[in-house]
Amino acid sequence: GAGVSQTPSNKVTEKGKYVELRCDPISGHTALYWYRQSLGQGPEFLIYFQGTGAADDSGLPNDRFFAVRPEGSVSTLKIQRTERGDSAVYLCASAPGPSSTEAFFGQGTRLTVV
Amino acid sequence: GENVEQHPSTLSVQEGDSAVIKCTYSDSASNYFPWYKQELGKRPQLIIDIRSNVGEKKDQRIAVTLNKTAKHFSLHITETQPEDSAVYFCAALDSIYNQGGKLIFGQGTELSVKP
Numbered sequence: 001g002a003g004v005s006q007t008p009s010n011k012v013t014e015k016g017k018y019v020e021l022r023c024d025p026i027s028g029h030t031a032l033y034w035y036r037q038s039l040g041q042g043p044e045f046l047i048y049f050q051g052t053g054a055a056d057d058s059g060l061p062n063d064r065f066f067a068v069r070p071e072g073s074v075s076t077l078k079i080q081r082t083e084r085g086d087s088a089v090y091l092c093a094s095a096p097g098p099s100s101t102e103a104f105f106g107q108g109t110r111l112t113v114v
Numbered sequence: 115g116e117n118v119e120q121h122p123s124t125l126s127v128q129e130g131d132s133a134v135i136k137c138t139y140s141d142s143a144s145n146y147f148p149w150y151k152q153e154l155g156k157r158p159q160l161i162i163d164i165r166s167n168v169g170e171k172k173d174q175r176i177a178v179t180l181n182k183t184a185k186h187f188s189l190h191i192t193e194t195q196p197e198d199s200a201v202y203f204c205a206a207l208d209s210i211y212n213q214g215g216k217l218i219f220g221q222g223t224e225l226s227v228k229p
Contacts (some may be wrong), residue, residue, distance in 0.1 A: 004157075013186055033216065041122070042159065042219035043189050058115075059123055091157070101146045103217060105157040 004106035006092050012112045013082055021077040021109045025094030032075050033103060034067055035091040042096075043091055049075060082113045116141040116208040122218025127194050128228055135223045137204035138186040146207035147187045148217070149178060153200045161202075162189070194227045201225070 005024040013019050025032050030051050035043035045059040052072045059065070079086055083093040089110050093103040109112075117140040128135050139147075149162035164171045164178045164187065171178050175194075180187040191198055201224050205217040 004123075035219075042205075042220070042222050045216045045218065046218050055167075059216070102148070102160055102163065105150075105159070108156050 002096050004104055005050035005090055005107035005114075006090075006109050007058070008109060009107060010110045012114060013033065015082060015084060015113055017082055019079050019082055021079075021090050023075045023077070023092030023094075023106060025073065025075070025092070026104055027073075028096070029104075030097050031095040031103075032069060032076055032078050033093040033095075034075070035093065037089045037091055037108070039088075046077070046090075047050065079111075082111075084113045087113045116144055116206050116218040117218045118198070118204060118206050118218050120204050120223060123221065124224045124225060124226070126226045126228065128193060129196060131137075131194055133189075133191045133194050133198070133225055133227075135189045135202055135204070136186060137206075137220050138184075139186070139206040139207070141208060142182075142185060142187065144206040144208060147178070147180060148205050148207075149176075149189050149199045150203045150205065152203065152222075154160075158203060191225075194225075196229050197225050199225055199227045 006042045007022045012046045032049040034046040037043045047067050048056040051068045066078045089108040091108045092106045115205050145166040150158035151161045152158045161198045162176050162178050164180050175192045177190045201222045202219040
């Protein structure tokens with residue numbers, strides 16, 4: 001595709017439910033990042049994939065958060081037992097490769113936990 | 115790990131004036147420093163970046179300066195226009211053995227350009 005695509009654009013869920021957020025990176029980009037952005041804050045790093053493997057998952061806040069990228073393209077961020085504090089915009093970004101530094105962001109998924 | 119501090123949090127200027135936003139970083143190994151512009155409800159977009167082997171880079175009305183010794187870098191916007199109004203984020207690359215890595219972002223500066 002032309003850019004990084006994220007679905008859904010908005011997600012409202014009840015506290016305690018499970019959600020999946022999808023990221024479709026730019027075709028051919030091997031690096032993929034997930035960030036979380038709360039209102040009035042900068043993007044906060046969650047996890048970084050190089051190909052299929054998670055090169056750095058140090059930003060995942062706890063074990064309720066998990067992300068996969070089974071075929072090295074589309075990635076899914078999974079949140080179990082959602083809490084109101086998980087409400088934020090979840091941003092995905094991709095970059096051409098490990099030595100590439102410019103990251104292209106998607107529009108984000110606005111998650112609201114009620 | 116890397117920590118990035120950004121100031122000011124809000125900045126209001128008159129159209130035509132200059133705007134300067136400053137960031138400091140903690141990890142001397144960081145070697146890439148991009149600036150992103152984010153308009154309300156939209157994705158962050160890269161506007162300029164600088165690598166640690168240069169001290170300054172300019173692109174039309176936008177320039178970035180880097181002081182590696184002091185570990186700070188700044189964004190300069192000259193001849194500001196109302197369409198420059200947005201939130202600006204600085205970032206530093208927390209590199210893993212030069213094999214890519216995560217961008218650590220500052221807290222953002224909300225720039226308002228008044229006509």
